[in-house]
Amino acid sequence: MDTARVIDHITHWLKAYCLENRQKGFVIGISGGIDSAVTSALCAQTGSPVLCVEMPIHQAATQVTRGQEHIAWLKEHYPLVGNTVVDLTTTFETMVAALPTDANAEVIELARANTRARLRMATLYYMAGLHGYLVAGTGNKVEDFGVGFFTKYGDGGVDLSPVADLTKTEVYELAKELGNLQSIQDAAPTDGLFGDSRTDADQIGATYPELEWAMELRASGRVDLNALDQRQLAVLAIYDQRHNANKHKMAPIPVCVIPAEFR
Numbered sequence: 001m002d003t004a005r006v007i008d009h010i011t012h013w014l015k016a017y018c019l020e021n022r023q024k025g026f027v028i029g030i031s032g033g034i035d036s037a038v039t040s041a042l043c044a045q046t047g048s049p050v051l052c053v054e055m056p057i058h059q060a061a062t063q064v065t066r067g068q069e070h071i072a073w074l075k076e077h078y079p080l081v082g083n084t085v086v087d088l089t090t091t092f093e094t095m096v097a098a099l100p101t102d103a104n105a106e107v108i109e110l111a112r113a114n115t116r117a118r119l120r121m122a123t124l125y126y127m128a129g130l131h132g133y134l135v136a137g138t139g140n141k142v143e144d145f146g147v148g149f150f151t152k153y154g155d156g157g158v159d160l161s162p163v164a165d166l167t168k169t170e171v172y173e174l175a176k177e178l179g180n181l182q183s184i185q186d187a188a189p190t191d192g193l194f195g196d197s198r199t200d201a202d203q204i205g206a207t208y209p210e211l212e213w214a215m216e217l218r219a220s221g222r223v224d225l226n227a228l229d230q231r232q233l234a235v236l237a238i239y240d241q242r243h244n245a246n247k248h249k250m251a252p253i254p255v256c257v258i259p260a261e262f263r
Contacts, residue, residue: 001170003177007042010162015046017134017160024132025049025080027124029155031192032066035138035163037184038175040070042162043136044078045178052083053127055120057092058195066183073181084127088119095119113193117154128159137161140168142208146215147239148246149191149204156249167215168208204242206235214239 018025026043030036030052043050052071056064074081095115101108124135137158143149144164150156163171168189175185189200189208201207206214214236217223225233 001173003173006166006170007045007174007177010042011045014043014136014160014162015048018046018048021134023134025051025134026136027051027053027128027131027133028136028138029053029055029120029124030067030071030083031138032063032070032184033138033187033189033192034168034171034175034180034184035140036067037070037180038171038178039136039138039162040074040081041178041180042174044074044081047080049080049082049131049133050074050078051127051131051133052081053124054083054085055088055123056085057088057116057119059192060195060197062187063190063192066181066187069181070184086123086127088116088123092116092119109194113191114151114154116193117151117191118157121151121154121157125157134159137164139164140166140171142168142211142215145250146211147204147242148249149200149242150249151193152249155191167212169212204238206238210235211239218243 014026025048026046028036028040028043028050030040040050040052052074054064054067054071071081071083075083092112092115096112103111121135127133128135135158137155137160139150139155139158139161140163144156144161163174166174172185190198191200191203204211213232217236218239223236228236
């Protein structure tokens with residue numbers, strides 16, 4: 001991949017979309033991970049104002065530190081980058097206390113994790129509304145169109161998606177070209193929604209390179225199960241299960257069309 005040309009292409013696309021829609025800049029949630037680091041740097045490359053928002057909810061200290069270090073790095077390189085912190089921990093705890101708990105522990109844990117993401121989405125849109133900015137999404141191709149590893153109306157609720165046509169591996173290539181901090185590049189990918197150290201690979205059961213392989217294999221239309229080893233079969237099964245289960249996230253919202261004769 002010609003990373004320099006890809007960066008230039010995305011930067012121009014972002015700037016053009018912002019101007020065409022008469023918006024003033026971009027707002028983005030900073031997690032301390034690679035996707036938000038690359039996306040925020042790409043937005044900053046446009047020369048438009050960029051507001052980086054930290055939204056901790058019982059966040060691991062390492063994630064907070066990486067996010068802060070990244071924001072400091074951005075501000076050193078791009079004069080129109082600003083930042084703010086909105087601690088949503090108390091808000092989250094208040095909401096949890098008001099919600100029912102009559103379900104098994106695993107279901108409750110997942111529901112609460114998704115609630116964190118949706119609180120953050122609401123916060124980003126509040127900030128965007130205050131400043132006339134666009135909410136920039138951080139999802140990559142495998143997350144958004146492969147296994148659907150995002151929260152519907154959480155981190156999936158955005159105005160535009162700069163890196164959604166790039167695999168995770170390609171996002172890392174852009175990070176290197178952009179000069180993102182090595183600590184960001186070295187950190188294991190995590191959604192940070194559970195308040196512990198679990199990684200994306202822990203949750204999914206496969207690494208991003210493995211999922212990229214499965215996604216490419218399915219897209220090729222040439223799947224010979226007899227040619228795959230046991231790990232490849234397991235990864236393909238994980239990919240297929242998640243892709244099928246999460247199609248509702250990737251497709252437009254179903255609309256009940258009323259027959260003309262009923263009107």
